[in-house]
Amino acid sequence: MKGICYNCFQNLxxxxxxxxxxxxxxxSYQSSLRALVPETVRGDRYLVGRTLGEGGFGITYLALDRNTQTRVAIKEYFPGALVTRDVSVYGGNTLHTLSQGSHKDFQAGLKRYVEEASILSKFQDLPGIDAA
Ligand SMILES: [Zn+2]
Incomplete structure (x- = not known):
């Protein structure tokens, strides 16, 4: 199957x-079932590659910034106690909250997450940081 390398984004x-x-x-690469499907495009700009890490509150991916053609790390808000994604069950990249109450907690957490990203974006002139 034709495609791209999930690490260097060259055409294969x-x-x-x-x-x-x-x-x-x-x-041999298998992305986690919780993670975004590789080759997904986020924000009409970032081509998702391999997963770099998964924590309690987020998943970090290697991505290609299609505007600058540089590799960047992007982080997705993914509180594992509140939401799930299983591409084998649901198909696609949609997040599903685990209960009615967790939807509210998710929205509140997402708001804080975006605020934090906004603060970090003030440092975007530093090398290696892009909060777009
Ligand atoms: Zn490669």
């Missing part, structure tokens, strides 16, 4: 081999 003729450009083992 096939995705079931080790990437010839960066050596990333595409043939």
């Amino acid at each position: 003729l096939q995705q079931n081999y080790q990437c010839p450009y960066c050596g990333f083992p595409m043939q």
